[in-house]
Amino acid sequence: MQTQTKIWLSSPHMGGKEQTYVNEAFQTNWVAPLGPNVDKFEEAIQSYLNNNVHVAALSTGTSAIHLALELLGVGKDDEVICQSFTFSASANPIMYLGATPIFVDSERDTWNIAPELVEKAITDKIAQGKKPKAIVAVHLYGMPYKINELAQISMKYDIPIVEDSAEAFGSTYHGINCGSFGDFGILSFNGNKIITTSGGGALVCHSIELKHKAVHLATQAREDAPHYQHSMVGYNYRMSNVLAGIGRGQMEVLDDRVGARRSNFEFYYKKLNHLMDIEFLQEPDGFFSNRWLTCILTSSFELREKIRKALLLDDVETRPLWKPMHMQPVFEKYPNYTDGTSEDLFDRGLCLPSGSNLSIDDLERITTLILKEITK
């Protein structure tokens, strides 16, 4: 068995043109956190999102969330509602700004932030005399959150949304691209995401002025003067022109990557969905997931662990679903509005290998192992 190659959860998958654009950066000596590749990469994202947006390419998705919250005026002692069932990067920037996260549980249809619990958190906080400053909502594993319901709450209480689309580039909601819905959208190009620049991110803005403000903050808030002049504290968050070259190449294959990841899902679904012990997350009407990671929900924690360990022994990498933020030692002392949904998902769920470069043989190997564990 050990002669077989390791299967990764989600590994980078180059398209072919990346090296050409990286070479351009070297040939023109634009080896800096600005340059033609950055401009072209931003343009490519803007035309893909196709919703009158202005995109700033940044060093990470986390930095994009940080800038979004800062541009929304989040500061010390503010409260920010955040989806609990997510990766810690959704919540960490709330802490960078000295604000307090309020964690809200997920609902069953999308595994994302539950609109009723968001509203409950807001009305409670308003009754206590303090309106939350922003809502961080996440399209987890590529599945859009309930965009309409969230937008209505956002409007009703006048609280802006940071749309964490790090896992959902290429997903759509009623035909409109994820990343373009929130007051700010954020994308990630980390090595495990649907497309990658090895590390990188982007902030999606709805006006050119906001993009300029974001880029200003991302370049040490350096002002236009012959000397170095600063009136505010900035960050060094801009994307490198070398890495943006990778991004340009990746944009040319984004739709292929979405297709390949959705095919992985279809494969697993056909092979495993008939089993009583395994469930898949379905797309509600109008929801289109890039299926960044295919996740299964098993009938028990014990079965989940049995499958995970059997796959590990055969050198197949899987991962339990995200451990909710309200259960994390670093965040457990903060307020939360939870009903057990994400705890249950964390208990029974498993992310299966989902790279766009998996072969049919890989998928066969994985499903055969799972079937063996379930039927034995």
Ligand SMILES: *Cc1c(COP(=O)(O)O)cnc(C)c1O
């Ligand atoms: C990956 C990810 C991020 C952060 O992106 P980085 O580019 O790694 O900083 C944020 N939110 C979610 C949900 C993610 O999966």
